[in-house]
Amino acid sequence: MPRLAVLTVLFILVAAVPVSQAQMLNEPGQSTATTSGEVQLYDQAEDQVRGFISIPDEKLSVLVQPEGREWREWRQQILPWVIGILFLGMLVAVFAFYFIRGRITIRGGPSGRKVLRFNGLDRFAHWLTAVSFLLLALTGMALTFGRTLFIPVFGHGFYSWLAESSIMVHNFLSVPFVIGLVFIIALWVKDNIPNRADWAWITSMGGLLSKDGKHIEAERFNAGQKAMFWTIVLLGTALVITGVMMMTPFAATGVGGMQVVHVIHGILAAVMIAGIVAHIYIGSLGMEGAFDAMGSGEVDENWAREHHGAWYKEKVQKGHADSSVGRQHPAPGE
Amino acid sequence: MAVLRKLGWDADLTAEEMAVIEAIGGDDLPKVSWSTDLSMGIIRVALKHGCLPYGNAKARAVAWNLPDPVPVHREPIYTPRTDLVSQYPAIPDRRDFRLPQLAASLQRDIVDRAVAETFPMVLTSGRLVEYEGGGEETRSNRWLAELQQTMFAEVNPDDAARLGIRHGQNIWVHGPENDAKARVMALVTNRVGPGTVFMPFHFSGYWQGESLRSHYPPGTDPIVLGEPANGLTTYGYDPVTFMQEAKVTLCRIEPA
Amino acid sequence: MARMAFLCDSGRCIECNACVTACKNEHEVPWGMNRRRVITLNDGDAGSERSISMSCMHCSDPPCAAVCPVDCFLQTDDGVVLHDKDICIGCGYCFYACPFGAPQFPQATNYGSRGKMDKYTYCAGGPEGEDGSPAEYQKYGSNRLAEGKLPLCSEMCSTRSLMAGDQEVLADIYGERIVRRGYGLPAPGWTTAYGEDDAGTPFVPYGRRQS
Numbered sequence: 001m002p003r004l005a006v007l008t009v010l011f012i013l014v015a016a017v018p019v020s021q022a023q024m025l026n027e028p029g030q031s032t033a034t035t036s037g038e039v040q041l042y043d044q045a046e047d048q049v050r051g052f053i054s055i056p057d058e059k060l061s062v063l064v065q066p067e068g069r070e071w072r073e074w075r076q077q078i079l080p081w082v083i084g085i086l087f088l089g090m091l092v093a094v095f096a097f098y099f100i101r102g103r104i105t106i107r108g109g110p111s112g113r114k115v116l117r118f119n120g121l122d123r124f125a126h127w128l129t130a131v132s133f134l135l136l137a138l139t140g141m142a143l144t145f146g147r148t149l150f151i152p153v154f155g156h157g158f159y160s161w162l163a164e165s166s167i168m169v170h171n172f173l174s175v176p177f178v179i180g181l182v183f184i185i186a187l188w189v190k191d192n193i194p195n196r197a198d199w200a201w202i203t204s205m206g207g208l209l210s211k212d213g214k215h216i217e218a219e220r221f222n223a224g225q226k227a228m229f230w231t232i233v234l235l236g237t238a239l240v241i242t243g244v245m246m247m248t249p250f251a252a253t254g255v256g257g258m259q260v261v262h263v264i265h266g267i268l269a270a271v272m273i274a275g276i277v278a279h280i281y282i283g284s285l286g287m288e289g290a291f292d293a294m295g296s297g298e299v300d301e302n303w304a305r306e307h308h309g310a311w312y313k314e315k316v317q318k319g320h321a322d323s324s325v326g327r328q329h330p331a332p333g334e
Numbered sequence: 335m336a337v338l339r340k341l342g343w344d345a346d347l348t349a350e351e352m353a354v355i356e357a358i359g360g361d362d363l364p365k366v367s368w369s370t371d372l373s374m375g376i377i378r379v380a381l382k383h384g385c386l387p388y389g390n391a392k393a394r395a396v397a398w399n400l401p402d403p404v405p406v407h408r409e410p411i412y413t414p415r416t417d418l419v420s421q422y423p424a425i426p427d428r429r430d431f432r433l434p435q436l437a438a439s440l441q442r443d444i445v446d447r448a449v450a451e452t453f454p455m456v457l458t459s460g461r462l463v464e465y466e467g468g469g470e471e472t473r474s475n476r477w478l479a480e481l482q483q484t485m486f487a488e489v490n491p492d493d494a495a496r497l498g499i500r501h502g503q504n505i506w507v508h509g510p511e512n513d514a515k516a517r518v519m520a521l522v523t524n525r526v527g528p529g530t531v532f533m534p535f536h537f538s539g540y541w542q543g544e545s546l547r548s549h550y551p552p553g554t555d556p557i558v559l560g561e562p563a564n565g566l567t568t569y570g571y572d573p574v575t576f577m578q579e580a581k582v583t584l585c586r587i588e589p590a
Numbered sequence: 591m592a593r594m595a596f597l598c599d600s601g602r603c604i605e606c607n608a609c610v611t612a613c614k615n616e617h618e619v620p621w622g623m624n625r626r627r628v629i630t631l632n633d634g635d636a637g638s639e640r641s642i643s644m645s646c647m648h649c650s651d652p653p654c655a656a657v658c659p660v661d662c663f664l665q666t667d668d669g670v671v672l673h674d675k676d677i678c679i680g681c682g683y684c685f686y687a688c689p690f691g692a693p694q695f696p697q698a699t700n701y702g703s704r705g706k707m708d709k710y711t712y713c714a715g716g717p718e719g720e721d722g723s724p725a726e727y728q729k730y731g732s733n734r735l736a737e738g739k740l741p742l743c744s745e746m747c748s749t750r751s752l753m754a755g756d757q758e759v760l761a762d763i764y765g766e767r768i769v770r771r772g773y774g775l776p777a778p779g780w781t782t783a784y785g786e787d788d789a790g791t792p793f794v795p796y797g798r799r800q801s
Contacts, residue, residue, distance in 0.1 A: 051642075052633035053482050053524075054464075054607075060627045063644060064689045072653045072687040143681075147661050160660045162679040168702045245699045249682055259686050263616060463606045477614040480621055481607055524634030 003227060003278070031137040044303045048256070061249060071259040079266045083144060086274040104287040114298040115312065115321035126294050127188055129180030129232075132173045139166035139173075141181050144266075174243055181236050188229060191220045197310075198223035217309035231275050235268045242268070335378065336364035343379050351375025387531055401425060401573045410511060410582040411437060411570045414456055414529070416445045425573050435571050444510075453510045453584035455493070455531050459563040460581075462534045469536035473556035485540070485560025486521040488532040489587065494522040497588060504590035507531065507541075509566035509583070516561035517543035517590050533563040541565070543590075594712060594735075595666040595757035596744060597641045597764055602751030605630055605641040609743035609752050613645075616713070616742045617731025623694040625710040626743055643743070645710035646671065646692035654693060668735075670712045671801045675729050680704040686794035712754070713741040 049063040118126070142150070143166055150159045201223040221229065242265040245251070249258055283290050289303035301323055304312040315321050335355065338344045347355070354373035359366040380387035395404040402408075402425065409415060409422045417505045424437035444450075460583050465472040465479045470480050487507055489499060499505055501522040508515045517540075518533065526532050539559025546566040547555050563580075570579025605628050613619065613626045626645040632638040648671045655663035655671065662677035663684075680703035685693045695706035706729075715733030718726035722733050734742060744754035753760055 051629035051631040053627060053629050055624060055627060056483055057622075057624070059691055060624055061629060062691050063629050063631070063642065065691065066689055068653060068687045068689045072657050075657050075683065075687070143659050147659055151661055156661060156674075156677050160662070160679060163660050163681075164679040164703065167681065171702050249700050255627075255686060255691070262686065294751070305715075464611075476621060477611045480614075480624075481610065554628075 002221060003224065035142055059255065062255070065255055067259060069254050071262070072076055074259075074263055074266075079263075079270075080144060080148075081142065081254075083270040083273070086270045087277065090274040090277040094278060094286075098281070098285065103285065106288050106300065107306055108302055109301040110289060110300040113301040114320035115299060115301050115304050115315050115323075116265065117293045117299045117304070118297045120297070121183070123297055125180055125183035128176055129184055129236075132177035132180055133236075133272070133276065136170055136173050136177060137269070137276070139170040140269055141273075142166045143170075171247060174240060174247075175234070178240055179234065181240070184229075185233055188221070189233075192226045192229040194223070194226055218307060218311070218312040220308060222308065228275065228279055231272070235275075237271050239265060239268050239272065335359065335366045335371075338376060338379060339364065341383075343383060346379045346382065347375045350392045351378075401428070409441070411441045411579065412444060412449065412453075412568050412583045413441070414450045414454060414584060416448075416450055419445050428573070430537060430573070430576070435573065435576070436569070437571075437573075440569065449510050450584060453508065453586045454529075455585050455587060456529055457507070457509070457531050457533065457566060457583050457585035458535050458581050459535045459567060462536055465536035466532070467536065469538060470556055473536065473558040476557055479557040482520050483558055485537040486519045486536070487587070488521045488523050488526045490526050490528045490530065491524065492528045493524050493531075493587075494520065499589050501589070505510075505587050506590050507533070507566055508586040508588075509568065510585070514566045515542050516540075516563075516565055518561050518585075531587060534564070535563040535580065536560075538562045592668065592756040592758070594648070594670055594755065595646075596712075596741070596754035597760045599644045599751040599753070599764060599767065600640040601767075603628070603641040603643060603747040604749055604751075608746045608748050609643045612742045612746035613710070617711075619708070619768065620696065623668055623696065623708050625692075625694065625708065628681065643747075644690055644692075645743075646688075646712075648712060653687035653689070657683045657687040659683060664717060666714070668714075670714045670735070671763050672711060672714060672716050672730075673709070674717050675706040675708075678706050680706055682707075704762070713739070731754055 048065040048067070050061050051063055053061040143163055146159055146163055146166075150162065154162070197219065201218060217299075242261045245261045246258070247251070248267065253261070283294065289300045292299045293301075301312070301321060304315070304321075312321070316323055335344065338347075351371075351373040352375070355366050355371055355375060356363065358370060358372060366376070366451070368380065371377070374423050377387040393404060397403070407422045411424050413419065419441060423453050424441040426438045427434070427436050429435065437555075443489045462479045462482055487505065489505070494500070499522065501520065503520050504517055505520045506515055506517050516533075529577075537557065537560025539550075540561045542561075542565070545559060547559055564578075566577065566583070566585060568583040569578050571577065572581075598706070607628050610624070610626050610628060617625070619625055626643060628641055628643050630639060630641045632640065636794050648665075648669055649663075650669065652665065652671050653664060653667060654673075655661075655665070658673075658678075659681060660677050660679055664674070665671050680695060680700075682695065682700055682704050682706060685691065685695070688728045694709060695701070695707055695708045703777045711730055713732060713734035715721060715736065716730035718729065720726070721736035726733060732742075734740065739745075741754045744752045747753070753763060
């Protein structure tokens with residue numbers, strides 16, 4: 001359910017942006033000269049008035065760029081709502097799910113036998129990306145909401161310091177985030193290619209919708225995880241690109257382009273944050289035995305058999321599981 | 335009055351004004367001018383139409399001791415209109431005090447050598463508001479230097495399209511004397527008409543495409559350097575003041 | 591309290607850049623930062639070429655102030671929009687919002703910050719403790735308004751096209767000019783703002799005056 005909600009909201013938002021843009025662009029200027037003295041100035045195509053200037057800085061030759069008005073509306077009115085609705089909405093949805101459905105437990109309880117799911121490299125890649133993203137999200141939200149939330153409490157001076165530090169941290173963390181993304185893609189893209197088996201998982205929403213809660217046999221990553229993977233990779237890449245463009249303003253585009261870049265960064269960040277909230281939920285509180293995958297790297301065999309059956313079988317055959325023939329798992333305490 | 339009649343503006347005179355004009359003019363009405371019209375009607379009508387009443391754009395002067403009366407049209411020494419040279423020649427060669435001045439003979443020689451065929455564009459030079467004179471001082475002033483950071487040549491868009499020159503691109507400007515040339519940025523604009531190139535004269539510090547900044551003593555080089563326009567301007571002097579011919583000469587431009 | 595404004599009469603502006611140079615000199619504005627600039631529209635086209643001196647317009651509802659994440663802008667009773675450089679974090683948002691591109695930054699890149707934003711201050715300095723102090727000059731430039739003087743750019747304008755001062759007075763002056771010289775060289779956007787009557791005559795809101 002959470003993923004469907006996210007998709008719906010995303011669709012609405014994506015569709016809303018051009019619609020609202022079109023509405024707000026009620027052209028004030030006439031496009032033809034009406035008297036002998038008046039000259040045509042407003043270039044409707046570019047939505048700005050541009051002239052000649054002797055100083056070699058292109059930005060200075062813009063007389064007026066009305067699209068700044070729309071961007072202001074976006075930044076001050078719309079974006080906070082978008083982030084707020086997505087973030088808080090997802091939190092509410094997730095907790096509602098917890099209280100209604102409860103924690104998803106392992107059928108038959110944990111067996112005590114383990115199978116290796118993610119090795120050290122996998123886990124390093126994950127946590128590098130995860131921690132970077134969390135800090136990026138927090139600093140980003142501090143910049144977005146700080147003026148309304150922090151200044152009344154902490155005052156201008158302190159918040160200025162906080163905002164400045166947030167920007168520094170945000171920019172600096174883009175590097176480990178990119179490294180993490182590269183690792184993630186290199187390590188897991190092979191197992192995340194969608195195939196026919198995923199469709200069965202989707203139609204039953206991973207077993208949530210089937211009557212007896214019977215899980216579909218999933219591979220290493222089920223369709224929900226694949227969706228999360230591609231969301232993180234694609235949106236994350238887009239966030240990195242737009243973020244770098246904001247760190248090097250006007251290198252590739254004019255002021256209109258920079259505004260669009262900012263809008264994209266904001267929307268994608270909001271979507272990612274909401275998605276990650278769901279991801280964190282399901283990987284910790286929401287499902288028994290799920291955290292072990294990234295915590296220690298080894299998951300309970302019953303959990304594996306239930307949630308990633310096809311992968312589990314493969315692992316047993318290869319001898320990577322405790323139950324494998326000839327595999328000795330060290331007893332606890334040794 | 336004659337002019338007013340020719341333009342049809344005498345209809346704008348009021349009855350009272352006409353009465354005064356008729357009283358003054360008597361039989362010879364056209365002879366009444368703005369200076370003799372006591373009704374001030376001619377002045378009023380002229381001003382109403384946006385014209386100065388005391389001019390009909392025909393100035394006449396014979397200045398004692400000046401070599402030419404006013405008006406006399408003389409084609410410049412380096413002119414693209416070689417067909418006009420015989421009718422409007424440059425001033426005859428002369429000597430003023432100790433200084434010799436060639437003009438007409440040089441012009442004939444240039445026409446004979448068909449210089450205008452290899453140098454078809456008119457080159458004129460002039461001022462920029464940001465800089466002054468030779469430019470060393472004003473180009474060292476950081477407020478002014480920021481406003482004009484490169485030497486340029488204004489080229490008409492039609493010429494630019496014909497010669498394959500884009501705005502902001504470097505072009506070579508060749509002058510007809512001494513293999514003169516300069517590489518400057520092209521400013522493609524309607525400020526100049528087709529066939530004319532304008533270059534500001536405030537720049538120096540470059541010589542035929544090469545920067546001479548290293549030749550300046552340390553700390554003395556102005557912020558902005560550029561090609562000197564007078565590297566391209568040619569021989570010619572005002573007959574009275576002997577000011578150099580900076581305003582009209584020939585050139586050829588091509589993309590650099 | 592009077593509302594301060596300024597007006598650039600594009601019918602008179604000759605693109606001499608005196609305003610730019612005056613501002614640069616008075617406030618020692620560094621290279622690359624342009625508090626004021628002169629833009630020429632239809633450059634080279636005789637009859638339709640217009641030049642305008644552009645800077646921060648001190649809007650009544652400043653978009654820059656609205657989008658600033660650290661709320662570093664303030665507006666005086668006169669209507670002059672100032673900002674506090676101590677609080678500014680150099681994020682660049684004010685530039686995205688400003689329709690006129692007035693905010694200037696010392697750095698082109700935004701690795702953490704673009705430096706403290708700088709802009710046309712109406713020669714009114716900034717929110718530094720004491721008017722006219724060296725600290726204020728260092729950050730914001732001179733504070734002429736506190737001395738009862740008008741901005742230097744308008745004082746230096748060679749054709750009196752750029753005028754600054756009380757908006758009522760400016761409106762009167764400009765109205766008189768229009769009446770005297772007729773509607774031949776209006777400010778850009780005139781008919782957009784005021785329209786024309788049925789006969790096609792542009793509406794002049796100040797009415798005809800007996801000269």
